[in-house]
Amino acid sequence: MRVLGIETSCDETAAAVVTEGGDVLSDVVRSQVALHAPYGGVVPEVAARDHARAVVPVVREALARAGVTAADLDGVAVTSRPGLAGALLVGLQTAKGLAWAAGKPLVGVDHLVGHLLAVFLRRDGARSTPAPDAPPAPDAPPAPPASDERPAFPYVALLASGGHTAIYRVDGPALGAIRELGATRDDAAGEAFDKVAKLLGLGYPGGPVVDRLAATGDAAAAAEAVPAVMARKESLEFSFSGIKSAVARHVAKRGRPEGQALNDLCAAFQGAVVDALVQKTVRAARAEGIERVVLAGGVAANRGLRAQMAAACARRGLGLFVPPFASCTDNGAMIAYAGALRLAAGERDTLDLAPETRTALPRVTRKGGGVR
Numbered sequence: 001m002r003v004l005g006i007e008t009s010c011d012e013t014a015a016a017v018v019t020e021g022g023d024v025l026s027d028v029v030r031s032q033v034a035l036h037a038p039y040g041g042v043v044p045e046v047a048a049r050d051h052a053r054a055v056v057p058v059v060r061e062a063l064a065r066a067g068v069t070a071a072d073l074d075g076v077a078v079t080s081r082p083g084l085a086g087a088l089l090v091g092l093q094t095a096k097g098l099a100w101a102a103g104k105p106l107v108g109v110d111h112l113v114g115h116l117l118a119v120f121l122r123r124d125g126a127r128s129t130p131a132p133d134a135p136p137a138p139d140a141p142p143a144p145p146a147s148d149e150r151p152a153f154p155y156v157a158l159l160a161s162g163g164h165t166a167i168y169r170v171d172g173p174a175l176g177a178i179r180e181l182g183a184t185r186d187d188a189a190g191e192a193f194d195k196v197a198k199l200l201g202l203g204y205p206g207g208p209v210v211d212r213l214a215a216t217g218d219a220a221a222a223a224e225a226v227p228a229v230m231a232r233k234e235s236l237e238f239s240f241s242g243i244k245s246a247v248a249r250h251v252a253k254r255g256r257p258e259g260q261a262l263n264d265l266c267a268a269f270q271g272a273v274v275d276a277l278v279q280k281t282v283r284a285a286r287a288e289g290i291e292r293v294v295l296a297g298g299v300a301a302n303r304g305l306r307a308q309m310a311a312a313c314a315r316r317g318l319g320l321f322v323p324p325f326a327s328c329t330d331n332g333a334m335i336a337y338a339g340a341l342r343l344a345a346g347e348r349d350t351l352d353l354a355p356e357t358r359t360a361l362p363r364v365t366r367k368g369g370g371v372r
């Protein structure tokens with residue numbers, strides 16, 4: 001089975017052709033990062049308009065690189081939720097038009113399910129350089145060691161990106177087999193990286209820059225500026241807004257640090273975020289009696305997170321599965337793969353499929369205040 005996946009939920013216009021075995025035949029990602037950088041975050045209307053300009057060339061490129069035409073496809077998968085309504089609509093209308101014109105089945109995919117299954121993608125044969133008109137990658141992080149091993153079900157997954165941060169128990173690929181164990185009550189981890197980087201004048205997105213500066217920083221030297229992120233140890237919920245406010249207060253009082261002091265502050269901030277992510281993920285795995293841990297989302301590129309998670313899992317005899325960076329950040333391949341599994345299970349959506357801003361996965365974490 002060969003399935004086209006289209007992803008436009010946030011600030012990447014992406015399309016890919018993937019088999020139901022997870023083989024990535026093509027994967028085209030056009031990032032809008034440069035477009036949103038002046039604003040320090042994603043502007044929804046700007047995102048939707050740019051998707052509308054880019055989506056058809058990106059889909060054409062994905063089909064061409066896979067060496068197929070629409071007639072060769074077994075289905076069209078598209079991110080239908082969660083995301084920015086206007087941005088989702090562009091991908092949905094494109095997918096519907098293509099599915100209808102080519103007489104192929106259409107399936108909607110929950111973006112979070114795509115992330116949680118991205119660990120199964122095989123990229124050996126993929127022709128996955130960015131589309132020709134893609135802006136240069138902003139301060140691309142170094143490629144950290146990634147395993148091409150695939151986990152068995154069940155596994156515990158930490159999904160940490162700019163829009164989402166949660167821990168899931170994944171018993172299988174279907175929506176009903178995925179359970180949230182705990183999520184952030186406020187900011188996502190990537191959002192915290194981006195907001196702190198903005199406070200420190202480091203540009204957008206902040207994760208890769210903070211990661212790089214933290215590598216030569218001494219967390220202990222800036223420890224007083226950054227509180228621990230985990231209020232209640234036994235809870236699996238996160239909160240990252242407090243640490244962001246602490247950095248803001250520090251900068252308001254002392255000014256923006258420079259040189260070594262800047263690196264130290266980045267190391268202290270990153271260390272606190274990573275501590276929370278690692279400790280809660282490991283605690284979730286132990287509480288569920290599960291021996292496999294999977295990383296997903298853009299923050300999984302963080303070198304501190306990878307190193308600390310690897311050490312924590314090794315200490316407790318847990319297997320850690322870290323997909324390559326291209327599978328962690330937003331991409332069309334994870335949508336195509338999740339869609340292929342839905343199609344293989346005989347599922348279909350109609351042309352009435354509408355965008356939803358929220359995930360279909362049941363949430364257990366209440367947004368807002370409270371004791372964590």
Ligand code: KG4
Nearest residue numbers: 161162163190205207211298299302329330
């Ligand atoms: O998954 P993703 O590409 O997009 C979504 O948000 O869905 O994740 C992007 C997020 C941004 O917040 C970015 O700052 C963060 O991932 N990020 C990182 C690193 N690389 C990207 N955060 C920490 N360390 C990194 N090396």
Ligand code: ZN
Nearest residue numbers: 115161329330
């Ligand atoms: Zn995402």
